[in-house]
Amino acid sequence: MGQSSTRGEGTRPRVPGPGRPGRDDGLSAGSPGTDRPGPGGPAGGRRSHKQQTPRRRARRGKRRILRWVAGAAALLIIGTAGAGYLYYRHLNGNLQKSALNLGAHQVPKPTANAAGQTPLNILLIGSDARDSKENQKLGGAKSTFGGLPLADVQMLLHVSADRSNMSVISLPRDTVLKIPKCTDENGKTYAATGWTLANESLGRGGPGCTVATWESLTGIHIDHFMKIDFSGVVSMADAIGGVPVCVDANVYSHTRDGHGSGLKLKKGTTSVKGQQALQWLRTRYGFWPDTDVVRTKAQHEYMNSMVRQLRKGTKLTDPGKLMDLAESATRALKVDNGIGTVKKLYDLAGELQKVPTSRITMTTMPNVNSVRPGFEEKVDPKAGDADKLFAMVRDDTPLDGKGAKKKKPAEKVSDDPAAPKGDIGITVRNGTAGDGGLPSKGRAGEIATLLTGQGFARAAADQTLDPQKNTEVLFPSADLEGDAQAVAKAMGVPLKSVKKSTQVTGVTVVVGSDWRTGTVFPKSTADDGKTPDSANALHGDDESACMNVDKAYTWTA
Incomplete structure (x- = not known):
């Protein structure tokens, strides 16, 4: 499984196995393009069927x-x-x-x-x-x-x-x-x-x-x-x-x-x-x-x-x-x-x-x-x-940024009032391996310390690893929903990430792979309608595109 698939163009084992490397220099799925309707030619004069040669x-x-x-x-x-x-x-x-x-x-x-x-x-x-x-x-x-x-x-x-x-x-x-x-x-x-x-x-x-x-x-x-x-x-x-x-x-x-x-x-x-x-x-x-x-x-x-x-x-x-x-x-x-x-x-x-x-x-x-x-x-x-x-x-959102902006739904605030911060019991778990990578060491303890510093004296780290992509604040019953929302607000986590779960016994914070480092929750851009910069977008009418050549592969004419 650990073999490289980048050994060179056109190289791989004869007999493939479950972890065999991919070949290099793969071909493109095709060469695209469209055309407008072609010329049909002038209609010319009428001829009978018999007259047509x-x-x-x-x-x-x-x-x-x-x-x-x-x-x-x-x-x-x-x-x-x-x-x-x-x-x-x-x-x-x-x-x-x-x-x-x-x-x-x-x-x-x-x-x-x-x-x-x-x-x-x-x-x-x-x-x-x-x-x-x-x-x-x-x-x-x-x-x-x-x-x-x-x-x-x-x-x-x-x-x-x-x-x-x-x-x-x-x-x-x-x-x-x-x-x-x-x-x-x-x-x-x-x-x-x-x-x-x-x-x-x-x-x-x-x-x-x-x-x-x-x-x-x-x-x-x-x-x-x-x-x-x-x-x-x-x-x-x-x-x-x-x-x-x-x-x-x-x-x-x-x-x-x-x-x-x-x-x-x-x-x-x-x-x-x-x-x-x-x-x-x-x-x-x-x-x-x-x-x-x-x-x-x-x-x-x-x-x-x-x-x-x-x-x-x-x-x-x-x-x-x-x-x-x-x-x-x-x-x-x-x-x-x-x-x-x-x-x-x-x-x-x-x-x-x-x-x-x-x-x-x-x-x-x-x-x-x-x-x-x-x-x-x-x-x-x-x-x-x-x-x-x-x-x-x-969601059928255009990647060129020219789509109509969608109105964000208002966050629903619970009718259940939150208890005083010092009375809310909080368990913090490390879920940072949710993207398939290794967990960030000590992450649960870092967020527990953040919460105690904000007055949640009963926040404590749990050594249980609970991998998931997105950070969530979970609560088991309706009478703890207000407490869970108060914890989320204190961390800057959106209320849509506060969810009821029968898998927890009290307010539980699972720090996902979307928050691997730092004490400020990353601002979400999920609904801004903008294509991530890391997607390297190239638009169809951009005629300036030109590949950057590696100096090791240049030659003198």
Whole structure:
């Protein structure tokens, strides 16, 4: 379990085990973008059916196809997924399909708004499978051939209920979490895991287990998934024709011991396509500070640039190229059964196309270095910030800060009067390991001392560890609610954190992982409608993005 998943691009044991490392330089879940309806051509004069020549009918057919495909190109924003009705039956046959969610417990759909609309959540999965000659050539690392695939790129795309905005959350592949029980479509069951890496979910029954893992982690209902592999990214990037990306210095992602994606670019902006696009999306060694997290930033730059490029109408205007893209996209994708036809993908494209580029926001799950033994080089969700980001998506709050401010509900004050401070018995417990990390030593004693200093003479530390994420003040019966609220006010803890519990016998303070240090309770920003700074938000219309190159990977032209 303690092995590193960052040994280098394309390296991992042949036979995967429960704690095997993830592969490096994972591919992007896809290359997004949308397009406006393509040109249909002039109507021309009327002809009878008999007068129409085969050539003219063919031209009209091509124009119709072009219109269909240009509209469906909106799906490029979620993995270069669809290309309309081209060769409808043939393309349907290309699509691979499987069950949406293989987990035992699933998050219910959100309640519709007043207009009857619900948000749309799509999980994009990039697989590093070396399961074909083409993928083996692109992925390298012969020792990995035939091994279980890893979900090395995972992005949740959230489209608001009113289709006015879109949010993307990337989950670093080295995130430490627990994978729930999954049962594949053949009936094979994979038991729930202990702490492990996020990218291992794909090898436990398929994309449906990755979906189940996301729902377990975030509490967000997922409507669809799309999975793509190395060769799919290359073929679709070729068909699209190039995406501008920027580096602030010459970069060559290559190390003496053979690690690196192989990306070699000059300082400034370069249009990348094909294998070079894949290299950009996989690069870790070269972008400062050479972490899996910074790789998601490069992927966001690529995706936003793709969207802008296609919406300018400068790409995909040739029917032949559109046919190539359609063929490549449908062969490269695996989708859930709910969107398993080109018609359904086309309809989905129509929903995505409604979102303006300026209202697209790319983020990465806020994270910190893991404190769990054996996972020191990996990352944990950042307490508070990660929860807030997930909650904003659950509540359909725009991540670009342009949503209407929600009125905070007034805190309910108990009718039960509080006893004098000196008469209130208080037990304080240490719950700071609630985020999965190690508990902060002596934390219960520190808060007990804080309370006695404020006049609560009967406050005492309990050595019992009671891990939980959020600090709470618990009380067993209605006649102690006023006392519990008085204690909460003295500490600066919001009254919503005062709760009745049959698990305590008196007023009990459990200091959660949201208050690991200090004597002033951290001010909550959970309801301010602002995306945490630690999410590194990048907006769709920001053309200034440019990757910071690690000086160790520069070269002289």
